[in-house]
Amino acid sequence: GMLYVNTMRNVPFMVFILFMYFGVGRVVRSGPLIGLPLVGIEIDARLFWGVLALSMFEASFIAEIFRAGIQSIHKTQMEAARSFGMTYSQAMRFVVLPQAFRVIIPPLTGELISLVKESALLMFISIEELTLTARQLIRDTPLNFEFYTLLAGYYLAITLPISLLSYILEKKLSIKKTR
Numbered sequence: 037g038m039l040y041v042n043t044m045r046n047v048p049f050m051v052f053i054l055f056m057y058f059g060v061g062r063v064v065r066s067g068p069l070i071g072l073p074l075v076g077i078e079i080d081a082r083l084f085w086g087v088l089a090l091s092m093f094e095a096s097f098i099a100e101i102f103r104a105g106i107q108s109i110h111k112t113q114m115e116a117a118r119s120f121g122m123t124y125s126q127a128m129r130f131v132v133l134p135q136a137f138r139v140i141i142p143p144l145t146g147e148l149i150s151l152v153k154e155s156a157l158l159m160f161i162s163i164e165e166l167t168l169t170a171r172q173l174i175r176d177t178p179l180n181f182e183f184y185t186l187l188a189g190y191y192l193a194i195t196l197p198i199s200l201l202s203y204i205l206e207k208k209l210s211i212k213k214t215r
Contacts (some may be wrong), residue, residue, distance in 0.1 A: 044096030050088075050157050056089040057082065057161045086158040094151045101147060106132060124143075127170035138209050145202035149195045156191075166190050 044052070050071050061081060070084045109132050117127035159168035170187040 041096045041100055045100070049093050049154050050160060052093055053086060053089045053157060053160060057085040061085045072207075082161050082163050086161055086163045090151065090155060090158065092153070094147065097147050097150075098144065101140055101143045102136070104143075105116050105136040108139050109135045141202060141205050141209070145198060146196055152194050152198070153191065 047055075070079050070081050113135065114124075114127050117131040118124070122130065154212055155165055156167040158165050159171070162168070166187060170183045174183045177183075
């Protein structure tokens with residue numbers, strides 16, 4: 037667990053994308069399409085390896101956020117819940133996690149916003165995402181500033197509602213910011 041988390045947190049995301057697509061993807065000899073026989077569909081290999089890389093990379097940061105949030109709850113909370121006859125799972129579900137969630141919301145929101153922004157790096161393996169599309173449009177026109185402004189607007193349109201939702205949750209749960 038900690039080896040995975042520490043490895044992901046200390047390798048640049050772009051390097052990990054390239055490792056997954058050109059390294060792991062080539063070792064398992066995936067062609068241009070990857071079949072998923074259980075659901076009967078085929079996916080573009082670049083998309084498969086890109087989404088897998090993004091998921092694995094972000095999962096390490098999210099795991100660390102949850103670990104820190106749970107550890108921030110004093111152990112007496114778990115002991116008190118257990119003394120009332122709760123199982124470990126019940127104590128986590130009804131006592132520890134609700135308290136930890138209040139601590140987790142702000143950094144989890146930041147990580148979700150990072151995930152959206154880091155998806156732009158998937159253009160390095162030619163996944164058709166916002167940044168690659170903007171670069172392709174710019175290549176055919178002299179409207180660099182306009183397309184990059186539009187691109188920034190698209191990212192803001194995605195990330196600002198996430199920030200607003202986080203703000204509303206923080207207010208609703210009366211979370212004190214320590215930033």
